[in-house]
Amino acid sequence: MTALLEQWAARVRAAAADRTPLRLRGGGSKDFYGEPPAGGTLAVLDTRAHAGIVAYEPTELVVTARCGTPLAELEAVLAERGQTLPFEPPHFGPGATVGGCVAAGLSGPRRAQAGALRDFVLGARLLDGRGELLAFGGQVMKNVAGYDVPRLLAGSLGTLGLIVEVSLKVLPFAVATRTLRFDMPQTQALATLNAWGGQPLPVSASAWSDGVLHVRLEGAAAAVDAATRKLGGETLAGQAAAAFWQSLREQTHPFFGGDAAIPLWRLSLPSVTPPLDLPGTPLIEWGGAQRWLRGGDATTVRAAAARAGGHATLFRGDARGNGVFQPLAPPLAQIHRRLKAAFDPHGVFNPGRMYPEF
Amino acid sequence: MTMDSTAAGPRFDVDRSLLVARLRAVLPPDSLLAEEEDLRPYECDGLTAYRQLPLLVALPASEAEAQAVLRVCHELKAPVVPRGAATGLSGGAMPHRDGVVVSLARLKKILRIDPLSRTAVVQPGVRNLAVSEAAAPHGLYYAPDPSSQIACTIGGNVAENSGGVHCLKYGLTVHNVLRVRGLTVAGEIVEFGGAALDAPGLDLLALMNGSEGMLALITEVTVRLTPKPELAQVVLASFDDVTKAGNAVASIIAAGIIPAGLEMMDKKATHAVEPYVNAGYDMNAEAILLCESDGTPEEVAEEIGRMRAVLEESGAAEIRVSQSEAERLKFWAGRKAAFPAVGRITPDYLCMDGTIPRKNLARMLIAIAEMEGRYGLRCANVFHAGDGNLHPLIMYDANQPGQLEQATAFGAEILELSVALGGTITGEHGVGIEKIVQMCAQFTPQELDAFHRLKQAFDPDARLNPGKAIPTAARCREYRQTRGGFPDTPAADAPRF
Numbered sequence: 001m002t003a004l005l006e007q008w009a010a011r012v013r014a015a016a017a018d019r020t021p022l023r024l025r026g027g028g029s030k031d032f033y034g035e036p037p038a039g040g041t042l043a044v045l046d047t048r049a050h051a052g053i054v055a056y057e058p059t060e061l062v063v064t065a066r067c068g069t070p071l072a073e074l075e076a077v078l079a080e081r082g083q084t085l086p087f088e089p090p091h092f093g094p095g096a097t098v099g100g101c102v103a104a105g106l107s108g109p110r111r112a113q114a115g116a117l118r119d120f121v122l123g124a125r126l127l128d129g130r131g132e133l134l135a136f137g138g139q140v141m142k143n144v145a146g147y148d149v150p151r152l153l154a155g156s157l158g159t160l161g162l163i164v165e166v167s168l169k170v171l172p173f174a175v176a177t178r179t180l181r182f183d184m185p186q187t188q189a190l191a192t193l194n195a196w197g198g199q200p201l202p203v204s205a206s207a208w209s210d211g212v213l214h215v216r217l218e219g220a221a222a223a224v225d226a227a228t229r230k231l232g233g234e235t236l237a238g239q240a241a242a243a244f245w246q247s248l249r250e251q252t253h254p255f256f257g258g259d260a261a262i263p264l265w266r267l268s269l270p271s272v273t274p275p276l277d278l279p280g281t282p283l284i285e286w287g288g289a290q291r292w293l294r295g296g297d298a299t300t301v302r303a304a305a306a307r308a309g310g311h312a313t314l315f316r317g318d319a320r321g322n323g324v325f326q327p328l329a330p331p332l333a334q335i336h337r338r339l340k341a342a343f344d345p346h347g348v349f350n351p352g353r354m355y356p357e358f
Numbered sequence: 359m360t361m362d363s364t365a366a367g368p369r370f371d372v373d374r375s376l377l378v379a380r381l382r383a384v385l386p387p388d389s390l391l392a393e394e395e396d397l398r399p400y401e402c403d404g405l406t407a408y409r410q411l412p413l414l415v416a417l418p419a420s421e422a423e424a425q426a427v428l429r430v431c432h433e434l435k436a437p438v439v440p441r442g443a444a445t446g447l448s449g450g451a452m453p454h455r456d457g458v459v460v461s462l463a464r465l466k467k468i469l470r471i472d473p474l475s476r477t478a479v480v481q482p483g484v485r486n487l488a489v490s491e492a493a494a495p496h497g498l499y500y501a502p503d504p505s506s507q508i509a510c511t512i513g514g515n516v517a518e519n520s521g522g523v524h525c526l527k528y529g530l531t532v533h534n535v536l537r538v539r540g541l542t543v544a545g546e547i548v549e550f551g552g553a554a555l556d557a558p559g560l561d562l563l564a565l566m567n568g569s570e571g572m573l574a575l576i577t578e579v580t581v582r583l584t585p586k587p588e589l590a591q592v593v594l595a596s597f598d599d600v601t602k603a604g605n606a607v608a609s610i611i612a613a614g615i616i617p618a619g620l621e622m623m624d625k626k627a628t629h630a631v632e633p634y635v636n637a638g639y640d641m642n643a644e645a646i647l648l649c650e651s652d653g654t655p656e657e658v659a660e661e662i663g664r665m666r667a668v669l670e671e672s673g674a675a676e677i678r679v680s681q682s683e684a685e686r687l688k689f690w691a692g693r694k695a696a697f698p699a700v701g702r703i704t705p706d707y708l709c710m711d712g713t714i715p716r717k718n719l720a721r722m723l724i725a726i727a728e729m730e731g732r733y734g735l736r737c738a739n740v741f742h743a744g745d746g747n748l749h750p751l752i753m754y755d756a757n758q759p760g761q762l763e764q765a766t767a768f769g770a771e772i773l774e775l776s777v778a779l780g781g782t783i784t785g786e787h788g789v790g791i792e793k794i795v796q797m798c799a800q801f802t803p804q805e806l807d808a809f810h811r812l813k814q815a816f817d818p819d820a821r822l823n824p825g826k827a828i829p830t831a832a833r834c835r836e837y838r839q840t841r842g843g844f845p846d847t848p849a850a851d852a853p854r855f
């Protein structure tokens with residue numbers, strides 16, 4: 001263990017002994033996400049001191065980085081070798097770190113086609129609630145030795161422990177990309193996206209809002225050209241297209257702007273769900289599987305999402321006691337509580353960040 | 359002869375006659391097996407060297423029956439071992455002598471194929487290939503394609519997080535499953551994941567994949583279906599040297615190509631396969647590579663061109679590109695039949711499953727060749743080279759005294775070398791009973807404790823598939839003492855992953 005990790009481990013043990021929980025924090029770019037910390041202001045464990053890329057071999061398609069590594073730095077190093085994190089994680093600010101990115105578990109526009117962040121997590125080192133440093137998974141593509149703790153940590157919001165280091169699968173950038181634009185009402189856009197999804201087309205992202213559907217194609221030049229001929233639409237200039245997808249990934253698109261007091265709901269639904277009977281027009285991504293909504297009350301939005309077979313997250317805004325995440329069925333809630341106790345028996349890490357009861 | 363399997367987990371004090379009476383009350387007459395001759399076929403899975411008769415076998419035909427069985431077992435504190443098609447190669451479905459094997463073979467309905475949302479909802483006993491066959495009329499298929507796909511079940515695939523020859527591009531089971539419904543050991547219904555792309559809370563769905571039947575009994579699975587590519591073509595390249603072939607694999611990835619499949623076979627493997635399936639492999643080659651491209655015809659032509667260039671530069675002695683779907687399937691038939699083909703030329707074989715960084719493929723092959731001499735046994739090598747996943751097939755004759763022990767020691771050395779080379783002891787076949795001891799080489803006692811605690815969150819009394827996958831601390835102490843080499847707590851900063 002490095003001196004810093006020794007120090008962190010000692011801090012965790014002390015926190016466990018005194019029952020003084022810690023708030024894990026990288027660059028703070030996702031402070032807005034999840035429940036506010038339970039029990040008021042907590043001591044912050046700043047993860048940024050443990051930074052740097054530990055190993056990167058482009059031919060192995062794997063990168064290993066410490067938790068405090070700036071996400072932007074990691075992406076720049078990959079880009080130099082023509083590679084990328086295919087799930088396009090949102091940064092939500094210049095300070096985003098790799099550890100925070102994995103703990104938040106969020107994925108960007110390419111998610112429906114390439115997979116989510118969790119699909120690219122190969123290994124992790126974790127400082128658990130006993131102050132022990134544990135390694136799970138590894139740096140190879142396939143590994144079924146032991147339970148898949150690394151993927152469990154993706155999106156765990158720091159509730160199970162401090163993710164000290166992660167290994168991620170990376171992929172080469174697509175050779176060619178093109179963005180097509182179509183004027184289309186919501187119902188037709190949903191039907192179209194699902195129909196295209198069932199065909200071997202190189203669609204790598206989609207977004208519908210305000211009567212306009214954007215579709216991004218990525219792949220071999222020949223495949224992108226063939227798909228363009230097949231789908232039609234209007235081609236966006238390269239730079240404008242890149243800026244558009246970036247604005248969705250980072251939520252700088254006007255849909256996400258305006259009055260910050262209006263809640264932003266994220267609905268995760270079966271892609272074929274018809275337009276929901278909720279006030280306001282959504283912004284739709286992931287081929288219909290992710291829908292953003294401004295405003296709406298928790299009970300109505302949650303009920304609509306659940307009826308459709310999905311769930312709703314209060315992504316930004318004040319939960320006012322309604323919970324940020326959709327409540328869990330009792331048997332699942334019980335497993336969650338027990339898992340929390342398994343990794344963090346004294347409740348040291350981010351208490352209440354995911355669900356108030358742990 | 360068979361291995362001593364008495365080490366397979368703790369004993370349970372179960373009242374057999376009471377258990378039989380209670381299970382008879384909740385199951386139709388033909389759904390409970392209790393006579394030794396009926397139990398015999400269930401004594402092992404694909405790892406035939408380890409055998410154990412179960413106390414009973416239950417064959418529920420619905421989730422409700424499975425639930426009733428689990429509730430009775432829970433009440434009477436009997437261990438439960440889930441079983442699919444028993445093609446598993448690590449002994450994961452090997453029975454427990456005090457327990458009930460719950461076979462999911464009768465839960466084999468495809469409940470729904472939805473072409474628009476590209477999903478299928480299936481019962482756990484549905485065979486892997488049956489899903490793709492049912493989806494085919496819609497131009498869709500289920501991407502993970504283990505070579506055992508005609509027989510193995512979706513429940514088993516989830517439990518092992520199975521891969522196939524196309525998972526470099528299309529992912530493993532974990533990447534293609536949206537939802538798992540199951541029963542806890544107490545018989546409570548739980549759902550992990552859902553009909554959407556993600557679910558609230560911790561990612562328990564990820565945890566279910568590869569959980570080896572130790573966290574829940576799977577009763578229903580929603581899988582993602584993938585559009586069938588317009589065209590697929592495979593390049594068959596021969597090499598006169600295994601090192602060149604190994605390096606060619608790394609060069610293909612370095613060139614920014616992600617092949618739909620990238621497989622390698624050494625000379626012993628091709629020589630076993632060729633007389634069996636006539637795949638047309640080069641019999642003079644020291645190693646062959648199968649490198650597949652799929653997509654639109656234009657895309658495939660472009661990619662095959664790039665693959666060919668890299669393979670030529672890597673020193674391929676001969677390169678052939680499949681010219682028809684029939685020829686493509688023929689080239690693949692050899693690879694897919696590799697295990698049974700080797701099974702024909704040797705009385706018995708052990709299939710290893712380590713994964714290593716691709717750059718070490720050639721090094722591993724050379725080391726295995728050296729081990730063959732030392733153990734006096736032959737080993738054919740079949741690799742999911744694109745993923746760095748190795749399947750050395752160690753040939754032995756169980757009727758020759760000492761050979762199984764030699765083969766086991768040979769395998770253990772390969773697994774330990776996999777860990778030392780920066781890899782893992784199992785890429786897709788699971789730990790089961792077979793590699794449980796090598797877990798001690800890959801994980802510290804603290805990490806193994808964490809696994810045990812994780813299991814307790816689902817199964818507090820450790821009655822679901824007990825004694826598998828995660829060794830006890832005592833077992834590892836013993837292992838370390840006899841091996842000598844493994845420190846109790848490896849330096850945490852060593853690249854030990």
Ligand SMILES: Cc1cc2nc3c(=O)[nH]c(=O)nc-3n(C[C@H](O)[C@H](O)[C@H](O)COP(=O)(O)OP(=O)(O)OC[C@H]3O[C@@H](n4cnc5c(N)ncnc54)[C@H](O)[C@@H]3O)c2cc1C
Nearest residue numbers: 442443444445446450504505511513514517520521571576
């Ligand atoms: C010739 C051959 C080729 C193979 N090729 C491949 C390959 O290419 N890739 C690969 O990954 N594997 C391969 N395998 C291994 C094996 O086929 C896979 O592990 C497969 O997924 C096992 O499925 P099964 O239905 O036979 O499961 P079983 O062997 O019956 O069980 C495997 C494990 O899953 C658990 N289990 C089964 N059903 C359930 C359920 N419903 N709920 C909870 N737990 C359950 C069992 O307890 C056990 O631990 C091969 C095997 C053979 C014999």
